[in-house]
Amino acid sequence: MLAAGGHLDVEELTAAARERLGTLTSQAVYEMLRHFLETGLVTKFERPGWPAVFELTGLPHQHAMCVNCGRVQNVPHVAPVPPTNDLRDWQVNDADIVFKGLCPNCRAS
Template identity: 40%
Template sequence: MTGPRTKSTAGELRDAGLRVTAVRVALLETVRAGDHLDVEAIASGTRERVGHVSLQAVYEALRALTAAGLVRRIEPAGSPARFEGRVGDNHHHVVCRSCGVVADVDCAVGDAPCLAASEDHGFSIHEAEVNYWGLCPACSTSGST
């Protein structure tokens, strides 16, 4: 285990009320080792760890892990859903309009949810999601638009 985590992946699954399976453990480890991965990349990484796993099983595990708050699903406009292991801190993202690469951006200013809505319409707001759009350094220097 790397970083400050002291609990095993299996222990985290149990604490979240999820059944521990080899696929769920491998999938969670794949997401955490990756960088805003799409479902195909997660499936590939999971297969490298445990062998054959169906795409349907990957979708089901991602749905369970997302609902349990162990992974976060983001959907930049015009891009397939992506998943990340950084959860609970209400961070934002910067997305390249040319190649689609995504990077984390810490909370803009202040306490979560970082941004105050000009009108809450009676909602109790818990989170703000912001995507900044532009060109990554590689696309900026290559002349992509």
């Protein structure tokens, strides 16, 4: 389901997988996602006020999120280099930027 692209939450993943496989429990989907996260196959994007979404791990990117409907889109953008003066003695491994606003569908309505 994730190989088709996009960002899916657990309920969307479960419903799509049930259409293809027949019976499938939400618990089985949670267990598969936990395993995929542990092995680095998928990544999880937390959406404040919305269920988290999952996607296949790929090239580094940032995200845009619609504050109205929760839609998430990948943005091919390199995260900034953290300010070293403000983070002395820190080992920073990554940074995330989330662009927030209205998606084209929500803007049109």
